[in-house]
Amino acid sequence: MLAAIWRGIGRVHLVLAALALCLTVCEPTVRRYGDKLQVALPLVAWACAATDGRGAELLGRFAGVLVVAHGTKAVLGRRPLNRRPTGGGQGFPSAHTTAAAFGASAIVHDCVAGHPVARALVVMAAGFVGGSRIEVRAHDIWQVLAGGLLGWGGDRLLRRDSALRRQIMQGIRALACRLARALRRGRATESLALPGG
Template sequence: MMPPNILQTAIRPLRRLVLRTDAVIAVLLVLTVLVTVPDNRRLGSGLQVILPLIALGCAVTRGETVETVGRFVVLQIGIKGPKHFIGESPISKRPDGGDRGFPSGHAAVATFGAVQMIKHCAGLHPVTRAAAVAAAAVTGESRIESGRHSLWQAMAGAVWGWAIACMPLAGLKGAGRWMRKVCGRHV
């Protein structure tokens, strides 16, 4: 067993890295809010971009880029497919009169980004995790408030984003391992 002072010395840089990650995420989320205020619709659009980008940044540092990008591609297929195939059906009617509203892509992407961030950004503070989940919820709410989606469309998007972020997807881990062997550690 290692003496306590050696263990504490080894943990100190790790604690600093975690605090830096939390701080960077907090700054990015606050900047997104400040840049888009007071337009709630723009806020939702900004958050649906920044959340997956933060998650991708953490995935890159862990060597899980291929898996994350692969999941994002599957996510997009699951968003665009239903919009194309059920375009004008009642479930896909938007509150503002448009069609192709099912599921909410903004809610799906933001939820995916929040869950992936929690998975890939090691040791996040619980407040940072809660902020990520809240940011995803605000994104879905912004789509409802702006009349672009119904509650059910936003919820369907959020469930889809969560499912793709959490489900084991055959082949993506194997593809990631193969790419790391071929291209190097951080792919």
């Protein structure tokens, strides 16, 4: 059903309508616009991917990117790089900007590729999210830029057809094989040691 609606009305019109609706129904403040767009952009990207049968793949990439963003915040702890302009922690990178950049990159590549005006509006929406984080003093420019790079990179570099993703998966498979061999050797050694014990 979703695919029929996408085809009937047109992806570009639906993408722009979703973004306009997002801005229309939220409280008119910079913070709220940024908060809503950081959800709307990846959601619209997922809807577009789902109509092409790639929704689960996009969702997996998005989850991985968010794990990296929030994991980095946790690992950095109290380091100055992780300090927000207001003095709080957990600032590096901006997860709002990460989500918005990921969604915008996926939309631009998959949904509105042949429409330069729509592409520009989507990129500006993601840029607005980053700007809103600076305006409300939730993040500094470096935290926002890192979030944008992480979101964009997570979409572009971790796609199913990317060389980086193939290398990562080969590394994970090799690590899993080594771990399985080590566990088998450990069990074999353990079983040999027990009877003679």
